[in-house]
Amino acid sequence: MKNSKDIINYINKIPKSELHLHIEGSLEPELMFKLSKRNKIEIPFKSIEEIKSAYNFSNLDSFLKIYYQGSNVLITEEDFFDLTWEYILRCNQDNIVHTEIFFDPQSHTERGIKFNTIINGIDKALKKANSEFGITSKIIMCFLRHLEEESCFDILKQALNHKDKIVGVGLDSSEKGNPPQKFKNLFEAAIKEGFVTVAHAGEEGPPEYIWDSLNLLKVKRIDHGVQCLKDKKLVETLIKKNIPLTVCPLSNIKLCVFDKLENHNLKKMLDKGLRVMVNSDDPAYFGGYLNTNLIETTKALNLSLEDVKILIENSFKSSFLDESTKNSWLSKI
Ligand code: HPA
Numbered sequence: 009m010k011n012s013k014d015i016i017n018y019i020n021k022i023p024k025s026e027l028h029l030h031i032e033g034s035l036e037p038e039l040m041f042k043l044s045k046r047n048k049i050e051i052p053f054k055s056i057e058e059i060k061s062a063y064n065f066s067n068l069d070s071f072l073k074i075y076y077q078g079s080n081v082l083i084t085e086e087d088f089f090d091l092t093w094e095y096i097l098r099c100n101q102d103n104i105v106h107t108e109i110f111f112d113p114q115s116h117t118e119r120g121i122k123f124n125t126i127i128n129g130i131d132k133a134l135k136k137a138n139s140e141f142g143i144t145s146k147i148i149m150c151f152l153r154h155l156e157e158e159s160c161f162d163i164l165k166q167a168l169n170h171k172d173k174i175v176g177v178g179l180d181s182s183e184k185g186n187p188p189q190k191f192k193n194l195f196e197a198a199i200k201e202g203f204v205t206v207a208h209a210g211e212e213g214p215p216e217y218i219w220d221s222l223n224l225l226k227v228k229r230i231d232h233g234v235q236c237l238k239d240k241k242l243v244e245t246l247i248k249k250n251i252p253l254t255v256c257p258l259s260n261i262k263l264c265v266f267d268k269l270e271n272h273n274l275k276k277m278l279d280k281g282l283r284v285m286v287n288s289d290d291p292a293y294f295g296g297y298l299n300t301n302l303i304e305t306t307k308a309l310n311l312s313l314e315d316v317k318i319l320i321e322n323s324f325k326s327s328f329l330d331e332s333t334k335n336s337w338l339s340k341i
């Protein structure tokens with residue numbers, strides 16, 4: 009039996025993959041302040057401390073309001089590059105060797121920013137990540153589910169010019185009241201164009217949203233999915249089909265999905281044989297990057313070294329890497 013110091017050492021050293029990370033959610037207060045000055049964009053905060061003290065959320069919607077407001081400072085290709093590069097430096101520190109990142113084009117195009125500006129800034133930083141650190145990555149474009157399907161179709165059309173950079177499409181933003189069936193036609197069109205699909209489901213929303221994401225949106229992964237334990241049949245199906253659930257423990261606490269980390273259901277999910285792994289979601293807002301998420305969760309849920317190993321193996325198995333690259337990482341764990 010290893011003690012917790014050994015497990016923390018293991019977490020820090022082992023190569024990891026991250027599958028649920030919103031690049032706009034890695035915007036640290038320091039960079040937000042710098043960009044607000046560089047672009048002369050007013051933000052309703054006078055200092056970095058004021059920004060940080062505003063990060064007290066009661067649910068997903070209360071977070072999204074601040075998160076979209078923060079994104080307003082992102083204007084130029086250089087801004088998107090800087091944002092992504094800062095996240096990559098964190099990956100390098102945390103020994104994340106592969107990352108699959110979300111971006112929310114509509115939160116920028118709705119402000120008049122060009123799609124090309126966003127994707128090119130992100131993509132250039134990811135290419136540099138590969139050449140400087142050997143970090144590999146995929147980009148997943150998320151649709152904002154509070155918007156109408158029609159406006160999402162416009163964005164899908166723009167993404168067609170960037171199929172070389174964007175591997176898949178996802179669904180994020182305000183979950184309750186915006187069910188998967190609202191986007192059935194959109195996801196069908198995306199699949200026809202060759203994109204893989206994922207969706208946030210069962211973060212705050214009911215198990216039915218997970219069912220519908222599987223059946224209507226044909227997703228390969230469920231983002232969050234922590235509400236699945238309320239439905240026994242759903243759990244059986246997720247296990248049988250080996251559907252990954254990209255769980256984000258610190259996010260769930262900050263957004264009050266669970267009252268405290270000790271009461272998070274990750275260990276229960278793991279013990280049932282669900283394909284779960286740990287991710288940081290929006291680390292600049294939720295108090296920690298991947299290693300912090302893993303370490304805090306290990307301590308709170310008393311995870312064993314074997315539990316942690318399975319979480320890390322799952323992070324590679326569930327990625328969109330090709331099989332031989334997956335196997336090569338798995339053999340190193
Ligand atoms: N849920 C839904 N939308 C989001 C999230 C999330 O956790 N993070 C950024 N956009």
Ligand code: ZN
Pocket residue numbers: 028030180208231289
């Ligand atoms: Zn998310």
